[in-house]
Amino acid sequence: xxxxxxxxxxxxxxxxxxxxxxxxRVNLIGEHTDYNGGYVLPAAVPQRTRVELAARPDGTVRLWxxxxxxxxxxxxLGEERRDGTWTDYVKGMTRALAQHGALGGFDMRVDSDVPxxxxxxxxxxxxxxxxxxxxxxxxxxLTDLQLAMAGQRAENELVGAPVGIMDQMASVFADTATALFxxxxxxxxxxxxxxxxxAVVVIDSxxxxxxxxxxxxxRRAECEQAASRLGVRQLRDVGIxxxxxxxxxxxxxxxxxxxxxxxxxxxxxxxDAFGRGVLAAAGRLCNExxxxxxxxxxISVPEIDRLVAIAQATDGVxxxxxxxxxxxxxxxxxxxxxxxxxxxxxxxxxxxxxTGNAGRLLVQPEG
Ligand code: ADP
Ligand code: MG
Numbered sequence: 513x514x515x516x517x518x519x520x521x522x523x524x525x526x527x528x529x530x531x532x533x534x535x536x537r538v539n540l541i542g543e544h545t546d547y548n549g550g551y552v553l554p555a556a557v558p559q560r561t562r563v564e565l566a567a568r569p570d571g572t573v574r575l576w577x578x579x580x581x582x583x584x585x586x587x588x589l590g591e592e593r594r595d596g597t598w599t600d601y602v603k604g605m606t607r608a609l610a611q612h613g614a615l616g617g618f619d620m621r622v623d624s625d626v627p628x629x630x631x632x633x634x635x636x637x638x639x640x641x642x643x644x645x646x647x648x649x650x651x652x653x654l655t656d657l658q659l660a661m662a663g664q665r666a667e668n669e670l671v672g673a674p675v676g677i678m679d680q681m682a683s684v685f686a687d688t689a690t691a692l693f694x695x696x697x698x699x700x701x702x703x704x705x706x707x708x709x710x711a712v713v714v715i716d717s718x719x720x721x722x723x724x725x726x727x728x729x730x731r732r733a734e735c736e737q738a739a740s741r742l743g744v745r746q747l748r749d750v751g752i753x754x755x756x757x758x759x760x761x762x763x764x765x766x767x768x769x770x771x772x773x774x775x776x777x778x779x780x781x782x783x784d785a786f787g788r789g790v791l792a793a794a795g796r797l798c799n800e801x802x803x804x805x806x807x808x809x810x811i812s813v814p815e816i817d818r819l820v821a822i823a824q825a826t827d828g829v830x831x832x833x834x835x836x837x838x839x840x841x842x843x844x845x846x847x848x849x850x851x852x853x854x855x856x857x858x859x860x861x862x863x864x865x866x867t868g869n870a871g872r873l874l875v876q877p878e879g
Contacts, residue, residue, distance in 0.1 A: 517578045517623065520564045524574065524584075524619040528564035530649045534640035535560045536626035537633050537682035538714050538844050538875060539835045540691050541801050542779040544809060546676025548735050548772050549697040549748030551779035553704065554682035555690065555712065557875050561624035561637035565645040568617035573606065575599050577622035589615055594670055601635055604666025605642045612662075613652035620645070627874060629720040631836025635671070636679035639663035657699060660684040673725060674732050675837075693783055697748055707789045710830075711852035712844060714875035715823070715859060717815050719840035728837055731768065731809065738769035747772040764810070771808035775801060795830025795846050802833035811838025815869055819843045822862045828855040842874060852877050 520528045535556040542552035568574075571589040576582075577598060585599045590610070592603035606615055620642065626634040643659050646652065654662065663680035667673045677696055686692040690703040706712070738761055739747050742754075750758065750773050758769045778797045785793035802820050806812040812820075816834050820843055823832035828851025835844040847855050856876045863871040 518576075520566070520619075520621045523576050523621055524566065526566060528621065529566040530645050531562070531564050532641050532644035532648060533560045533562040534637045534644060534683045535686070535688070536637045537679060537686055538631075538712065538842070539678065539682075540712070540844060540846070541782050541798060541833070542678070542775060543801065543805055543834070543836075543838070544731060544735070544811070545748075545772055545775050545779065546678040546694075546696040547674065547732050548676075548739070549746035550772060550776040552678040552681075552694050552696060553691050553779050553782060554678060554686055554694075555692065556682060556686040556688045557626070557632055557714065558688055559624070559626040559632065559637075559874070561622065561626055561634065561641040563641040563645045564621045565649055566619050567649055568619060570617045572617040573602070574619045575602055575622070576620070577624075579622070579624055579628060589617055592670060594672060598638075600671045601638050601666060602642050604670030605639055605646065605662060607670060608662035608665040609643060609646055609652055609654070612647075612654040612658065613650055615646065615650050615652075618646070618649065627716060627872075629841070630716045630872075630874065631721060631841025632714070632874065633679040633683065633836070635667060635673075636663055636683040639666050640680060640683040656684050674729050691786070693779070697746070704783055704786055706786055707791060709849050710786075710791055710794075711847045711849040711877040712875060713847050713852055713856045713859075713873070713877075714835070714842050714844050715819060715856065715863070716842045716872040716874050717813075717819050717840060717863075718869045718871055719813055719815050721837060721840035727811070727839055731811065734765055734768045735772060738765040741765065742769070748776065752777050767808040767810075771804045774804055791830045791846065791848070798831030798833045798844075798846050799824060805834050805838060809838075813840055815867055816840070816843060818867055819859070819863050819871060822866070823855075823859045826855045826858050826862075827851060849877060853879065
């Protein structure tokens with residue numbers, strides 16, 4: 513949080529009427545499966561985006577964020593148009609939420625400690641925090657599930673990012689104490705308890721994924737082509753038993769589809785491993801997921817591979833993998849709770865010593 517930043521009153525000459533927040537997330541396993549109708553297993557992170565809001569008597573929206581280091585931006589409700597700035601996420605929300613009730617103009621102040629572009633989904637945290645504030649202030653009639661769907665629509669339609677629904681589901685429903693299993697086809701979800709001896713550590717590689725938009729859209733298109741050639745609606749409909757058919761696809765569709773099919777199975781197997789309390793098995797699945805993202809889906813970068821390798825070789829670590837959309841961002845480490853803090857410090861030091869990059873510890877157990 514940025515305490516030296518202007519308050520709501522300093523920005524808008526009055527006080528806020530409502531306050532809402534929403535967390536970022538870390539995905540434990542199930543990468544790029546959401547837009548294929550598959551399974552994901554994220555958890556909330558402690559970092560949150562906070563929104564203060566007051567209604568205006570006209571149709572004007574005025575926005576300010578502590579993270580954008582800019583002036584107050586503005587637009588008119590009903591005239592939401594993409595301009596490539598952060599305000600597109602809020603415009604996307606007002607456009608999507610207009611279907612759920614009568615919005616009025618408003619002033620909004622945003623502040624967040626969710627790192628931007630590190631793979632912890634600052635974008636969904638912004639969408640959901642803004643959506644919660646708008647729902648409350650304008651008495652919109654929408655469920656939490658519809659709120660998540662509105663966030664995805666904001667990102668798809670106004671921002672122009674063809675993302676699945678994992679990030680918004682996680683920001684709405686996940687907590688930091690459990691993982692959230694989501695079937696992204698049915699949108700059914702369940703909280704999954706991690707064994708008490710498990711700890712989740714997240715380390716930012718320092719390589720921002722900010723310019724990964726084109727590659728993300730390309731992967732999504734490849735998945736859709738693979739599904740169409742296999743004669744299924746989505747790759748979700750292909751199981752491990754059908755991998756021989758997947759291997760007959762032309763390159764690189766064979767590898768792209770193999771990642772999705774095996775990753776879906778790994779999510780199910782991880783939920784099972786957590787349920788049985790077998791962290792060694794969950795760690796192996798985590799490591800296999802990384803290999804699949806690196807070699808089949810090709811969304812890793814050398815620095816991330818290095819960080820993952822260092823983590824995997826560290827005492828007290830069960831497994832490590834790239835987390836988030838890829839091409840930079842963070843690594844999630846499944847560690848033994850008693851050794852997690854020591855392991856995390858060791859990984860960050862080794863990463864700095866061998867690559868010269870400053871990794872940043874984003875999440876580790878308290879204590
Ligand atoms: P992430 O993995 O962090 O979600 P994205 O590229 O999807 O990365 O979203 C990051 C973008 O979301 C930022 O470039 C910015 O436009 C917007 N954003 C997220 N959080 C904030 C914030 N607190 N203030 C302003 N913009 C934000
Ligand atoms: Mg995002």
